[in-house]
Amino acid sequence: MGFFGAYLLDTPRSYFGDDTASAPSDVDREAGALADWWAGYHGVTDRATIAEQRAALAGILAADHDSEAEDDEIDISEEDLFVERKAARFLRLPGLSRPTDLPDE
Incomplete structure (x- = not known):
């Protein structure tokens, strides 16, 4: 089995x-x-x-994006704002x- 990686924020x-810096992300595969x-x-x-579990996981994994193309105002939910949550x-x-030291959602 080869290396497997998935990211949560960026x-x-x-x-x-x-x-x-990393291999291209593939959220569906991950x-x-x-x-x-x-x-x-x-x-x-x-x-x-x-399939439900896969969809739920896909909803929280990070995908590659062009940071230069983003606006200054990005709509991010509070639950996604902090990596701990x-x-x-x-x-x-x-x-x-x-x-135990990880905060509740």
Whole structure:
């Protein structure tokens, strides 16, 4: 199995504005891989349930974007503003325990 990476806020490519900082993101592939891992871990075989998990994960993973093309005013929900909150959501989705020092969502 090769390297697998997924990001929560910005990808390194977007954050640094450098295409060599990381491989291009593919949120659908990343969410699918995480959903498949989750399904195997929990013994879930229902395709609809796995698809729901995949969609939920895709909703919180970061995609590459052109930081220079963005406006100064970006509409970001408060739950996505802080990495701690997004990390708590990310851990909750597959049913992983949340570290005690990580704030509640």
